[in-house]
Amino acid sequence: MSTELNIGELFAEQMDRVLSDSVSRELLISVENGQSADTLWNTLEELGFLLALVDEENGGSGLGWEDVEPTLRCCGRHGAPVPLPETLLANWVLAASGLALPTGLVTVSPALYQLDGNDKLHGGDSGVTWAPLCENIVAIAKRDANRYVCLLSQEQCQVEPQETLTREPTGALDLVGVTPSAIAEAPRTIGGLGLLPYLASLRSVQIGGALEELLSLCVEYANTREQFGRPIGKFQAIQHAIAELASQTAAAQVAGQYACRQIDADNAERGGMIAKIRAGQAAGRGAEIAHQVFGAIGFTDEHSLHYLTRRLWQWRCDAGSEFWWSERLGQKTIAAGADGLWPSIAGPTELRKTHALR
């Protein structure tokens, strides 16, 4: 356990070095203008990051989700303008279903599509992040009771550009009878929500990373910005606001870790659901506090704060908002009844005899 965690930390440290060197304001702006961060992407590919979750037989590193969590969090912290989390997920599900891994940029569409009797795909997704820049898109489709992993060539999909809060190149998909370039039966761990819980988990981890950076920027600013003759961090009002930001950051990070552990334990929906609710809530509150601490300067285009806060506002909505997931979790929880509540938290889940009181 501890050695695996060390591998995860080493990966994250390497990622941190790469991103510290390459993610600049100029790069972020060029990606917002539709350019691909090719140099960064090539570096990540050369270092083997894209295959971190792919097993060793297929040329990957064979890491678990818990192992790559620090790396994903690091991507969130830097606002890395590349589809690395999406690619990790795409390659993981492709390899797990025995499909060949494509070269180049790949992203995921978390919507659930229909596969017809002629192996043609139908369905849509209102916003697939990175789709305009990616050669391939991975999606899950249903046919009868079966689920399939489909690899789609972007060229065949007619990606409709879609503006978003992050301004990262994003596109809407409206597929009517598109033929996937590869199809395979989905691994049995992929449930009725397809890739949605997985993407929700990724976004939760990224939120934890972005909040970590916000927190660090706020502490630094509060210690240096002076008003009334002293650093604003000496005022209790500011201290308490930043303390609350810290508590939200910690909760989001723990939520992200939890989601990754649940994926490793074949319980992705539960993990993604819990995590996205908590992280989504933290994202909104955290961004609000950071803007209050920074005042007017943090509201300018020139300041770097918005590269993080716009991502937080995007990510809390991506792959199901905290509201969407909490409704689903609430429905399931109420349906399981009062007796099911505590075992759903503390286990064991297969036994239902509890002390639930009436």
Added chain:
Amino acid sequence: MAQSFKFNPLQIPDELTPLRMEVRSFLLDASSDWSGWDLGHSWTCFNREFSREVGKRGWIGMTWPEQYGGHDRSALERFVVIEEMLAAGAPVGAHWIGDRQSGPLLLRIGTEEQRQRILPMIVRGDAAFCVGLSEPGSGSDLASIRSHADKVDGGWRLNGRKIWTTYAHLSDFMMGLFRSDRSKERHAGLSQFLIDIHSSGIEVRPIADLTGEAHFNEVLFEDVFVPDNMLLGSEGNGWQQVTSELTFERSQPDRFMSCFPLLPLSIDALQNNEDRLACRQIGQSLSELVVLREMSLSILGQLEQGQTPSQEAALVKELGNSYEQRTPNMVRELFDTPAVMTRGDRFSELQAYLTQTVPSFSLRGGTREILRGIIAKGLGL
């Protein structure tokens, strides 16, 4: 900059499921006649008979060495037991302080004689503790306490007043903080004493709280003699001892589960209700709880490794208190029932009690403001 907190995961292994089921089944039997009002008290409900039953089953002092009556079990086994107790709203108040902080403090800094004498009593559920910290003039500013201990032949003579001392009128011992060197100020010159609450010169005056009950007290000390062998830890080291004690206190599930029994009752009342907003409220509450539990477990792991996760504990208490404080209002939003309390109706009694009690959650064990100050300092502000 490296982050000032970390939360490495700690998981409860499946091997502990039999223990969990044993506790659950014990509680299922024991809980049949607990009222809603009792459930709301839970770890502040003083019931010595219940504590003795718990003690008989080996669930007090679980992690302490066998030589002191303990059971040499793991911190995770203890965690399983206490979270089951809290989930059920069990009346664990008579042994809670002894098991959570006084016993562990004695194990760390007590003398061999103190451990031999007192720990086995706690384990049986026979020794209840109260904590004498606050004074009429010293609340959050604890270092300003003025109650003092003067050295006399063979021991100390205590004078002064403690206030907000929960269950002083029912306890056997107080862990009291006194100024043992009046020439020193603030954090220096403080010492902790193990005080027999029945010593002559101690007067306990109950103070009714806003629910009409008298849980806490003012405790007056007039020339109270405490023998030398009841000094706790080192003379003059009281401040350090008390703050380390609080780290243990601040991260456990009692900091976020005080309102838990409202959730199963709410779910029961929501059966066959398709209201989307109600689902959202339940889902959000559950998500917060699961994450807090993960955080609490992580701190347990860090404590086990000999680390001092004070920053992490402050974060859990800050988040946990805010979470539990919101629960009665969530219930009010879900059901919008009138503000009446129907005796004998568990849900109604529980909601009425907790609605009035939640303000104390961000006061006890360090106010929200003190905790945010600790967090800010830890962040480098």
